Amino acid sequence: MTKVVCRFTGAGIASFRQFLETARLDAGASIPGALLRDKANAEPIPGAVPFLPVTGTRRLDAAKYVDDILERSGVRASLETDCEFWAWMVAANFDHLCPKDVKTHCYRVGTDWSYWIPELRNYRRRHRHRLSGPYFAYRAHLDDVQNAMGVLGSRMNGYNDLIERVLSTEEFQTSRAINYVVTKLYFSNKSNAIKAGVGGAGKGGSRRLADVLAQFALTYDLGALTGPQLLDMLPGEFDRFRS
Amino acid sequence: MIRRINHTARKRIERRSLGIQLHRTTPLSASFSLDLAEYGFPRDAVVIAEAYGQSRNVRVTLGAVGDGLVALSAELPQLSSSDGIHIRVKVIPAYPSEPRLLGLAEGVAPDTDGESPARSLLPVRVSDLGELVWRVVYEEPGPVLEVNRGLLAGTAYLRQAHFVALAQIEVLRQILFEALWRGGEEEGAESESWQTRWIKLGETLAGRACDSDGDVNDEHRDWIRDACEAFARKREALTKLNLMETES
Numbered sequence: 001m002t003k004v005v006c007r008f009t010g011a012g013i014a015s016f017r018q019f020l021e022t023a024r025l026d027a028g029a030s031i032p033g034a035l036l037r038d039k040a041n042a043e044p045i046p047g048a049v050p051f052l053p054v055t056g057t058r059r060l061d062a063a064k065y066v067d068d069i070l071e072r073s074g075v076r077a078s079l080e081t082d083c084e085f086w087a088w089m090v091a092a093n094f095d096h097l098c099p100k101d102v103k104t105h106c107y108r109v110g111t112d113w114s115y116w117i118p119e120l121r122n123y124r125r126r127h128r129h130r131l132s133g134p135y136f137a138y139r140a141h142l143d144d145v146q147n148a149m150g151v152l153g154s155r156m157n158g159y160n161d162l163i164e165r166v167l168s169t170e171e172f173q174t175s176r177a178i179n180y181v182v183t184k185l186y187f188s189n190k191s192n193a194i195k196a197g198v199g200g201a202g203k204g205g206s207r208r209l210a211d212v213l214a215q216f217a218l219t220y221d222l223g224a225l226t227g228p229q230l231l232d233m234l235p236g237e238f239d240r241f242r243s
Numbered sequence: 244m245i246r247r248i249n250h251t252a253r254k255r256i257e258r259r260s261l262g263i264q265l266h267r268t269t270p271l272s273a274s275f276s277l278d279l280a281e282y283g284f285p286r287d288a289v290v291i292a293e294a295y296g297q298s299r300n301v302r303v304t305l306g307a308v309g310d311g312l313v314a315l316s317a318e319l320p321q322l323s324s325s326d327g328i329h330i331r332v333k334v335i336p337a338y339p340s341e342p343r344l345l346g347l348a349e350g351v352a353p354d355t356d357g358e359s360p361a362r363s364l365l366p367v368r369v370s371d372l373g374e375l376v377w378r379v380v381y382e383e384p385g386p387v388l389e390v391n392r393g394l395l396a397g398t399a400y401l402r403q404a405h406f407v408a409l410a411q412i413e414v415l416r417q418i419l420f421e422a423l424w425r426g427g428e429e430e431g432a433e434s435e436s437w438q439t440r441w442i443k444l445g446e447t448l449a450g451r452a453c454d455s456d457g458d459v460n461d462e463h464r465d466w467i468r469d470a471c472e473a474f475a476r477k478r479e480a481l482t483k484l485n486l487m488e489t490e491s
Contacts, residue, residue, distance in 0.1 A: 010393075017373045077323035081297065083371060117371070121327055121387075122380050126298060136298035169383075171293070171331075174300035219253070221291065221335045223302050224342035 005049040005069055005092075007085040012041030013117070016091050020109050020116060023098075027105035031094045042088060047073040054093045054131075059163075060145070060152040062097075063138030066131050086132045087117045097130040097157050127167035130156060137167065140174045147227070150182030154194045161199030162186060165210035171222065178213060180227025181234070185209070185241040195241065203237040254282050256332055256348035263292075263330050263353040270320035271328075273303075273353065279334070280311025284345055287337040294319055296328040308334065325355045329384055350384045364440060365414070367398055377410060379417050385437030386418050404487040408480040412471050419445045419467045423459050448473040 008016060015035050023029040035041050049072045054065045066089065070076040079085045090097055098107045098116075114122070118129035127133045134152060141148035151167060154160045166182055167173045186198045186206070201207040212234065216222065222230070231242075262276035275292055290305040290313050303317045322328060330353050334346035370389040372378060377390050390398055400406050422438040422445075446452050448470040453463065475481070 013371055014373075014393075080323060081326070113373075119380075120297075121368070121370075121382070123382060140298065140300075170295040170298060170300045173298060174295075219343060221333050221342040221344055223291070223293065223300075223333075224335055 003051060004044045005051045005073070006036065006042035006044050006088050007079075007082060008042055008088045008091075009040065009084070013084055013087060015041055016087055016117070017113070019091075020113055023107040024109040024111075025106060027100075029107065031091055036088070036092050045073050045079060045085060046075045049073050051092060054096050054156075057155055057157075058152065059134035059154055059156045060138065060149070062131055062156040063134040063152060066135045067138060070135075080132075080136075081120055083118055083120060086120075086129060089131050090116050090129070093131075099157050123170065124168060127163060127173065133163070133167070137173060141176070141179060144176070147176060147183055148179045149187045150179060150185070150194070153183075153187045153192070160194075162194065162206040165206045166213075168210070171217065172210075172213060175222050177222055177225045177227045177230040181231050182209070184227070184231055185238060198241070204240050208237065209234075253344040254284075254334075254346045256282065256334070256346045258348070258351060261330075261332060261348060261351055263351060265325045265328060265353045265355045267325055267355070268318075270318050271322045271325060272316060272318045273330075274316045275303075275305055275314060277305070277313040277332070278311060279308055279313060279346070282311075282334075282346055284308045284311075284334050285336065286310070288334050288345055289337055291333045291335065293331040293333070294322060294328055295331060297322060297324075297326070307337070325353075327382075328353065352384055364437075364444070365418070367401065369398065377414075379414055379421075381421060385440075386421070388414060404480075404483040407478050408475075408484040411478070412475050412480065415445075415474055416467055416471050419470060420459065423453070423463050423467075445470040448477070 012035060015032075019029065019031060019035065049069055054062055056062070056065075069089075070079055073079055094107070098109060100106060101108050109116070112125075112128070114125040114128045115130055118132045119125040120132065127136070134156060137148060137151050138145065141152075145152065151163055151173075154163065162182070166178065172178050185204075186195055187193075188195050198206050213222070216230075216233065225233075256279065260278050260281070262274075262278075264274045264276075266272045266274065273292075273294065277290065279290070286307065286309055288308045290308060292303045292305055294301045294303070299321050301319050301321045303315070303319075305313050305315045330348075330351040332346075332348040332351065333344055335342040335344060365386060365388050367388045367390060369392050371393075372389060372391040375391060376394065377388060379386050379388055381387075388401075390401065394400055396403065401411070418441050422441040425438050442453060445466065449466050450469070450473070451466070453466045
């Protein structure tokens, strides 16, 4: 186990990519300890921040976990845009963030590696990263996190159609009104989880919501609408999720 | 070029009306100097700027339209750098009217201290691409050519005959296809979007106009092919590649 939080070097990133390639097909693959520790692959971030693995299951847990590390580092701004840091963080918590397929026993790495190595400049993909995605959503709603549970209440280790649709632009990601609507519609306070049947293109589902919001964005200044105002503007197909 | 139809009443605010300067101060700050007189917005309508990028969206209320000249400087402490920041400008009716958009400018690349204000048709960025040598990514202001950080020749490789002959023409083909697929400007707008700029380039190369509203058919594919062939001729792609082989 590595002792302090690090960031990958160029060689480390290359080795991590090789690991991802292998892990997709090899049930016996695991993150080599040397990848996380050796000087050739990793270097400590400022602040000598002790490394502790992520705990919890929700994206909110992941966001708070990283937020604490960045706070301790004292160089939040530079680490926020440091792909090698985010990649190392995922690698160091890989078992927790990447489940294995029950049939093949291989990591469900997929072919889109932006889940593991962030594409922070690519607005279509940057929200996908398993740690930076939740973190930036959390920071955008720091003063009212409960309002963003629609995007922070889901599992940290799985694909999420709701996230994919709602977080695909900064305007949507940071809009209080939109996050209010997503949370009111799709997050159950009773079960403290995302409601069933939210994903997909069905009536009132997340894809429909993204389409409707994109339409509204052509007509309204979404930033000037309150959450309840926006919720009232939605068509009747979303009523089944309002309760 | 066939244009998408704007069914709403909002007006498109042109880039020439927007003076926006980002300053690399601590914290980051911006100066806005807008001339909105020509759009006929109500005097009491409110002008809002949103600086977005880095998973942030910072709203700044610039004030009422008044006589059309709007100026304000503001700090943007939520943004850690000017890197990748773009600006959206909105004009909405004064409260308590519902916030329908009266005017909108999207994806405005601000002028930044010490940088050229003009955005290149195809900005180049060095990125970590694994074993990929290059790729084109589409961001809100337009396409960006990413080149692998590990390429020994660096961005100088982009000017070599190999790249021109084997990749640059494919870059052009990909972007023209994407531009046609995404469609052009809204009706009544000046030609400002990246799609329009690229389609204009394609029209110059192919020697004929191209109509598209998001549907890409065989005629469009022929137009793209002709544009690429003209580009290859202009660059003497085969000749220079052969010359390079002969010399090496």
